[in-house]
Amino acid sequence: GAGVSQSPRYKVAKRGQDVALRCDPISGHVSLFWYQQALGQGPEFLTYFQNEAQLDKSGLPSDRFFAERPEGSVSTLKIQRTQQEDSAVYLCASSTPGSTNEKLFFGSGTQLSVL
């Protein structure tokens, strides 16, 4: 596709349920990032992949959060036993090789609501 694609666009989960959020980066982008944006706040870094390698996961808030990118393309962010504080927009971004990761292309996000 022409841009970063995220699915689903909206997700409603009951507290305690597991959810999986998908990100399709721009074809050829080796770097992929996940951010969490709470209502009225700026995005906060969660994790970073270079190809299939997860090089930085320092932003993951708890061990309930897990991200993978097994083939170096599509990535999935999984949240286990969701809590109300997990409600946020989850943004995925990818960047061009050799750009020193300066220009990120963001998807429209997945809005997660935990009831």
Next chain:
Amino acid sequence: AQSVTQLDSHVSVSEGTPVLLRCNYSSSYSPSLFWYVQHPNKGLQLLLKYTSAATLVKGINGFEAEFKKSETSFHLTKPSAHMSDAAEYFCVVRGGSSNTGKLIFGQGTTLQVKP
């Protein structure tokens, strides 16, 4: 550690008048700074970036920003606001090394443009 502070959570201007969105940064070394814009239901888009070249940076849609080391500021300006400029604006600094692409976002400034 790197951080940015956006001094106004909300700015309101009339169409055709100048725009000023203020941002101060904190960095232990020469920073890489960015402005991103977020329109409703759209992905974040890079407006401009500063990477230690010219201190006056021109971006898309008539926006520009000036890096002032003495004031640790990176304010965003536009001579004449357009209705389509209404959006959320984020001042961003790169945290850590360029290999991680870990961008640190400010809290955001909502720009309202009145007819």
